[in-house]
Amino acid sequence: MLIIRSLLPRHLIVATPLIVLQFTEPHQSGFFPGDESIAYPQRPNTVSMVLAAFFSLAAPCLAVGMSAVSFVAMLLIVQVGKETIGSLRPFFLEACVPVNITSNNYQPKIFCSADNARLIEEARMSFPSGHSACSVWGATITSIYLQLRFPKSSAIMLKAFWQTALFTIAFYICLTRIQDNWHRAADVITGSVLGVLASTMTVSLLIIMH
DSSP states (O other): OHHHHHHHHHHHHHHHHHHHHTTSOOOOBBBBBOOOGGGGOOOOSSSSSSHHHHHHHHHHHOTTHHHHHHHHHHHHHHHHHHHHHHOTTTTHHHHHHHOHHHHHSSSSSEEOSOOHHHHHHHHHSSSSSSHHHHHHHHHHHHHHHHHHOOEEEGHHHHHHHHHHHHHHHHHHHHHHHHTSSOOOOHHHHHHHHHHHHHHHHHHHHHHHOO
């Protein structure tokens, strides 16, 4: 309970900007009418964000309490990237159904005829991939913890098994983001890099603090 109380202020400090960003709109990017990269059909998520977050947080939070602060901070960075860039998802045309397109030149202003405002807003936040960042963060920080927690050679096979399993699941989640037409490879790679950086920085800070 004491640990939870000590971490709560940190969570609030990091989470407040993230909550505020939920009430802002992403950058309104334009597009080329002939851009096939945003003409894919929308598909349901193979792995939901809730499930990805659970995979990311379950083991690390049991092992290291402060890791939750790192997780929220990483989500903040991802959300800032999404709203600042305003990158269009591969299914943007289906979600938006743009009108008043008079030429094949770049269209800086997009008028959507679809009535699902929430989906249109979501279709403007492709970069970077939050699923990828979360899953890779969870796999990396847990694998590092296992490596440090069980350094003896007697546990090498068990460690290797769990580390391989964790990264296999994380890799699968990353692949589904491309398969489901929610992201491009660049979105997934960038999200994965953010996950690795955030997790390694967290472990480094914890080692210094202890």
